[in-house]
Amino acid sequence: MSIARSSVRIPLTVGAAAMAAAVVTGCSSGSGSIYDTPKAAVTAATTPAAITPAAAPTLQTTGAPAFNTPSSTPTVPPVTGKELSAFLPTAAILPPGWTIKGNGNESDTGTAINDYRGDPGQKTEPCNQMRLSGSVLSLGYQLSNAMNEVNDDKHTVQVTLAAYRPGDAAQLLTDLRAYAERCKTFTGKSVDGISIPMTVTLQPVPGLGDEAFDMKRVPTGPYSSMEVVAIRIGDKLLFLSGDDILGRLPNFMQLAVPLAKTIK
Structure with a gap:
């Protein structure tokens, strides 16, 4: 008699510094609370397939644009959080689902x-304090921000939009790429203290905003992964972040394309 196995993802711990950064932003738990929430068991039969409409491009790794090229849509700071909130996703611009x-x-x-x-x-x-949340990654050089969350059935994606001084948005993405390179492999900890080998990848996403990348933190074993898509539009940065605590990572590309087009 065979026994069906469940694919269980277990949350990982996070360093105090990263948690403090999240508190400073004033964001709610939502997609950033995976370190404290046990992941539900999900079988292959019950895990929903990622929504991939024909209009939503997938991640590409060829034909990457040169980074830090002059912005085609420069902004004039200061831009307030109140002004940024007008560009947060609404039901009218969200894709189906x-x-x-x-x-x-x-x-x-x-x-x-x-x-x-x-x-x-x-x-x-x-x-080992890495936290791929837009509310944390957007903080460097930041002038202002606005955030909300959207949901794909079970999955929550944190949407963070931040404004910067001229050139600082591009500089922050350069710094984050260096961070990913420095931390390509490291050892993290599970909630019960088990050492977990971690792999970090960063790939450019051509044709999205002025420049964009997709960054993932993937553990070895049945532990939760995190992903963030960062998009620069002039001197603003849009971050979409989430995790696979419910069985799979969200379809970030499906969200990224329509949202990036609404930001000016």
């Missing part, structure tokens, strides 16, 4: 502008 629950845990930095040009924590952060 995606929804916003309630107000989507929407938040923004209001009319305040951050005068302090703080370096990204990822320049010096230990690899």
